[in-house]
Each structure stands twice: as C-alpha cells, then as structure tokens.
Amino acid sequence: MAGTADSWLGRVVAGRYQVTGTLGQGGMGTVYEAEQLGLERYVALKVLHPHVARTPGAAARFQREAQLLARLKHPGAVHVFDHGADGEDLYLAMERVFGTPLHEVLESHGPLEVKTAVEVVAQVLEVLDAAHGLGIVHRDLKPSNVMRVGELSASSVKVLDFGLAALMHEEQHSRLTGSGQVLGTPAYMSPEQCRGEPLDARADLYSVGCLLHELLVGRAPFGDSPAVEVMSGHLYRPPPPVRQLRPERGIPEALETLVLACLAKEKAQRPASARELAARLRETLAPPAPARGEGKKQERSRAVTTTPAAPSPEVLARPVAVIEPGGPDNPHGIGTALAVAGYRVVSASADSSLEGMHALVVVPRSAQAQEEALTLASTLAARPHAPPVLLCGSGEDFSLMSRAVASGVYDYVPLPVDPTDLARKVGRALRSRR
Known part of the structure; x- marks a missing residue:
C-alpha cells in the first residue's frame, strides 16, 4: 500500500521503477521521481492514493484513461510511457519534465x-x-x-x-x-x-x-x-x-x-x-494603430474608467432588509455594520413583506442554525420579484456555500464578517437591481 514519502524512497515499483524522490502530492495521488531500471532514464511516477485506487471500477477506468493519455502526442503534453499495478497500488509512468x-x-x-x-x-x-x-x-x-x-x-x-x-x-x-x-x-x-x-x-x-x-x-x-x-x-x-x-x-x-x-x-x-x-x-499582439491625435485621448479615457466607483448616494439610499435574530445585539452585528457604512437598513423577519426592499441579508442565529438560515434564504430568494438575497455563514463551510449559490442565493458572506467586504457585496447587489 502507498505510504509516506520516506517509505517509498528506494522502493522498486513493478520490478522496474526505483523511486528516488518526491515531486509533488495532490488529492488523487503522489508523484515520485523514479529511475527506470535498464533504460537508465528518469520518469515521473504517479501513484494513486489507496482510497482512490480502491473505489469500485477504479482499475478499469485507470487503464482506459492511461491508454487514452498515451495517444496524446503533442510536444507540450507530458508523454505517458507505461501504466499498471504493483500489488494494490496503481501507477502511471510519465516523462520527467525539468523546468x-x-x-x-x-x-x-x-x-x-x-x-x-x-x-x-x-x-x-x-x-x-x-x-x-x-x-x-x-x-x-x-x-x-x-x-x-x-x-x-x-x-x-x-x-x-x-x-x-x-x-x-x-x-x-x-x-x-x-x-x-x-x-x-x-x-x-x-x-x-x-x-x-x-x-x-x-x-x-x-x-x-x-x-x-x-x-x-x-x-x-x-x-x-x-x-x-x-x-x-x-x-x-x-x-x-x-x-x-x-x-x-x-x-x-x-x-x-x-x-x-x-x-x-x-x-x-x-x-x-x-x-x-x-x-x-x-x-491581439498586433492591434491596429490609433488615428493621429487619438492616442493621448484614449489614454485619458482609460485613466478615467480605471478608478473604481464608490457607491452612489442613490445606491446607499435604497433599503436593505436584514433578518438578524436579536437585532443590533446579534454577535455578528450585520445591521450595525451596514448602517455605519451608510446603508439604509430595515430590520425584518421571516414573515415580513419584502416589497420595496432592494436587497436582503439573512443571518443565522448561531453556528448551529446555519442550515435553518440556508433554508430561509433559499425560500425567500425563490419568491416572485424577490430582491437579491445574501446569506451569512461560516467561512470554512464549503458545502453550505455551494448549496446556497446553487439554490439561487445572490452571494455568500463569510463569518466572522469583514464590514468592508459586507458593504461591498451589498452595494453590488443593490446595483444589480437598477
């Protein structure tokens, strides 16, 4: 079975590849440097992690993929020399690239x-x-x-x-x-x-x-x-x-x-x-030359458009509904942060009418209530003529974020909140309602 890098050093794989070092590691496997015995050439030897190699049908898929990759003949593609199994370990021998x-x-x-x-x-x-x-x-x-x-x-x-x-x-x-x-x-x-x-x-x-x-x-x-x-x-x-x-x-x-x-x-x-x-x-490396006298005008035009615009008074004046259990006393302080940034904040609840609101921020009551907040945000986002809905949640919860955006939530705000980031995202949601 594949083990630590040190346990592989010196190992001879399939009787012909002697591992001499580690080149890298990823989610699917580890890539070792190995000498192909008899030919005295170095190869990159990719070995699948055991949990990947043990998945149903992995060996058959691996063989099909290796055969397909061996057909990829291009100077910029890494050449595949060999593939096979050494016990329970599946490996792919490839060109060793120096660069x-x-x-x-x-x-x-x-x-x-x-x-x-x-x-x-x-x-x-x-x-x-x-x-x-x-x-x-x-x-x-x-x-x-x-x-x-x-x-x-x-x-x-x-x-x-x-x-x-x-x-x-x-x-x-x-x-x-x-x-x-x-x-x-x-x-x-x-x-x-x-x-x-x-x-x-x-x-x-x-x-x-x-x-x-x-x-x-x-x-x-x-x-x-x-x-x-x-x-x-x-x-x-x-x-x-x-x-x-x-x-x-x-x-x-x-x-x-x-x-x-x-x-x-x-x-x-x-x-x-x-x-x-x-x-x-x-x-694009040979763009048409500008007309005489137009060069400086174009440079001035580019300089004007490259300055990021701050939220306009019109955007700041649009009402933002915040469902924040506990109101300003909520430990996340979302409503307070938006108010300090100049936004017009309207406290709301799950039963509130959102008519006239230009954005909605849903905040979980606690770390344990994030699923409940996701369900609420998804439901509100699905309402006819609903404003953009932003969901606050753990910055480490990939599953929550991916499910939120897949369910129609406009944006995701990681907690603990960065007030500048929050204000920027809400401003972007408001501008999308123009």
Missing part, C-alpha cells in the same frame, strides 16, 4: 510581459486543442500545472497532470453527491465545476481565462479570498477587468475582451474552441 512551474515564475518575477503571457497561454491552448480532440478535458489547469522550459523570453511550455483527468472527474462527482464536497482548485474552477456538473472543453477555457488573468496582473480573478468567496465569485460576480487592475501595463483592449469572454458564466458564451482562442489571442 519551472508558472506559479514559481510569478512568485519570483511578478506578472509576465504581455507578449510573453499571450504566447505562453497560446501554447497551452495548442496542447488543450490536441487533448480536446481526443475527448480529454484537463479539469485542473492552473499555474502549478504549467511548466516553463527554456528561457522566459523564448520558452516553451509543458502542461502537467493530464493524467487521471476522467478518473478525477468521476471521483469528484461521487464526492459531491455523497457529501457535498467539491474537489479542485477554487481559484481556477469554472462555474459549472463549482456546481458539480459534468465538464467539457469549455471548462478548460474558463480555467485558461483565470490563468491568463493571473499572468497579466499577478493574481487570479477573484484573488486570495477564502475559498467559499472565490467560488461565489465564479458563480455570480463579474470578473475585474485586467486593464482596470493594472492600467500601467498597457494591456490591449482586445486582449481584455478575450479574457472576459473566457470568464463568461455561461459556457455557451465562451470561445468555441481552444484553437480559435489561441488564434484570437495572437491577433
């Missing part, structure tokens, strides 16, 4: 030059196009799964961790239906992945949008917030335009438009294919 993952590049150098970022992502899309042609969806594309090989100014890329994509999806689906948990990396998950729906190639294009956003501005679209808030952003909030976040970088408007197209909530609104997106991305 720097993009998350380390970002940590060391910050955002990439615009031209470099576009070319890197275009190369990733070429690999995805080859994979999608075989019916393979990556499902976990992120900076740590893209390796830069060669010099940064003229590098090529390797897309890692295609292995077990379908198996990961089946495991994710079973976990979702069984316990409400979501597997994946929240910062790069498409809305449909957040909801636990079946995924297709357009989910990868959403992740590409998140990746390109991070390469251009230094962070993913919804930042480093708690996972529940990040997932809520994917499901409900518009992504921040890259030129607004980094106006000094000179990002072309056409490139920003493509990033936002990738990040469309509805997958039908995203680019049609990886190949099409790669071609359109490269076209």
Whole structure:
C-alpha cells in the first residue's frame, strides 16, 4: 500500500521503477521521481492514493484513461510511457519534465510581459486543442500545472497532470453527491465545476481565462479570498477587468475582451474552441494603430474608467432588509455594520413583506442554525420579484456555500464578517437591481 514519502524512497515499483524522490502530492495521488531500471532514464511516477485506487471500477477506468493519455502526442503534453499495478497500488509512468512551474515564475518575477503571457497561454491552448480532440478535458489547469522550459523570453511550455483527468472527474462527482464536497482548485474552477456538473472543453477555457488573468496582473480573478468567496465569485460576480487592475501595463483592449469572454458564466458564451482562442489571442499582439491625435485621448479615457466607483448616494439610499435574530445585539452585528457604512437598513423577519426592499441579508442565529438560515434564504430568494438575497455563514463551510449559490442565493458572506467586504457585496447587489 502507498505510504509516506520516506517509505517509498528506494522502493522498486513493478520490478522496474526505483523511486528516488518526491515531486509533488495532490488529492488523487503522489508523484515520485523514479529511475527506470535498464533504460537508465528518469520518469515521473504517479501513484494513486489507496482510497482512490480502491473505489469500485477504479482499475478499469485507470487503464482506459492511461491508454487514452498515451495517444496524446503533442510536444507540450507530458508523454505517458507505461501504466499498471504493483500489488494494490496503481501507477502511471510519465516523462520527467525539468523546468519551472508558472506559479514559481510569478512568485519570483511578478506578472509576465504581455507578449510573453499571450504566447505562453497560446501554447497551452495548442496542447488543450490536441487533448480536446481526443475527448480529454484537463479539469485542473492552473499555474502549478504549467511548466516553463527554456528561457522566459523564448520558452516553451509543458502542461502537467493530464493524467487521471476522467478518473478525477468521476471521483469528484461521487464526492459531491455523497457529501457535498467539491474537489479542485477554487481559484481556477469554472462555474459549472463549482456546481458539480459534468465538464467539457469549455471548462478548460474558463480555467485558461483565470490563468491568463493571473499572468497579466499577478493574481487570479477573484484573488486570495477564502475559498467559499472565490467560488461565489465564479458563480455570480463579474470578473475585474485586467486593464482596470493594472492600467500601467498597457494591456490591449482586445486582449481584455478575450479574457472576459473566457470568464463568461455561461459556457455557451465562451470561445468555441481552444484553437480559435489561441488564434484570437495572437491577433491581439498586433492591434491596429490609433488615428493621429487619438492616442493621448484614449489614454485619458482609460485613466478615467480605471478608478473604481464608490457607491452612489442613490445606491446607499435604497433599503436593505436584514433578518438578524436579536437585532443590533446579534454577535455578528450585520445591521450595525451596514448602517455605519451608510446603508439604509430595515430590520425584518421571516414573515415580513419584502416589497420595496432592494436587497436582503439573512443571518443565522448561531453556528448551529446555519442550515435553518440556508433554508430561509433559499425560500425567500425563490419568491416572485424577490430582491437579491445574501446569506451569512461560516467561512470554512464549503458545502453550505455551494448549496446556497446553487439554490439561487445572490452571494455568500463569510463569518466572522469583514464590514468592508459586507458593504461591498451589498452595494453590488443593490446595483444589480437598477
């Protein structure tokens, strides 16, 4: 059985792969460096965690997936050499790639030059196009799964961790239906992945949008917030335009438009294919020259639009209903925080009429009453002509958040509350009622 990394060091797997070190570990398995005896070459050996390998039908699915991945012949894809079982352990032997993952590049150098970022992502899309042609969806594309090989100014890329994509999806689906948990990396998950729906190639294009956003501005679209808030952003909030976040970088408007197209909530609104997106991305590197005398005017126009607008007096004046058991004495102090921020707060109850209200915030009585609050918020959100409903709840409860947003709740406010974050989310809900 698979054990700790130290217990694997020196082990010979299937009589031909001697483990020499650990390369990484994830939710599905551990990747070791191993020497293939007889050939004297190093490989990356992925070994499934025992609980994954023991799931019904795992061995058959694993074999089918490995055979499919072996057909993926592209210079930017990690080549699969072999697969099999060693006792109860299922393994996949792959090309050992030497390079720097993009998350380390970002940590060391910050955002990439615009031209470099576009070319890197275009190369990733070429690999995805080859994979999608075989019916393979990556499902976990992120900076740590893209390796830069060669010099940064003229590098090529390797897309890692295609292995077990379908198996990961089946495991994710079973976990979702069984316990409400979501597997994946929240910062790069498409809305449909957040909801636990079946995924297709357009989910990868959403992740590409998140990746390109991070390469251009230094962070993913919804930042480093708690996972529940990040997932809520994917499901409900518009992504921040890259030129607004980094106006000094000179990002072309056409490139920003493509990033936002990738990040469309509805997958039908995203680019049609990886190949099409790669071609359109490269076209943005040669934008048409501005007409004479228009350059400075356009720069001034961009400068004006990049300043985030504060809530207007009109928005602040709109009534916000708060169902907060205990009123201002509630330990969460939601109503008080909104009132201090300048919002017009109306205390309400489950039986109150919401006519004339422009937003509603539901607060649980206690940590033990979160399910009751979710039921109430979902019921109120389903009313005809209901205002946007925001639910407060534990910042660590992924299940509560995912079920809330799936039931029609407009947004989720993690507790303990951050007054600035609360005011911003309520302001966004009010603006959506215009």
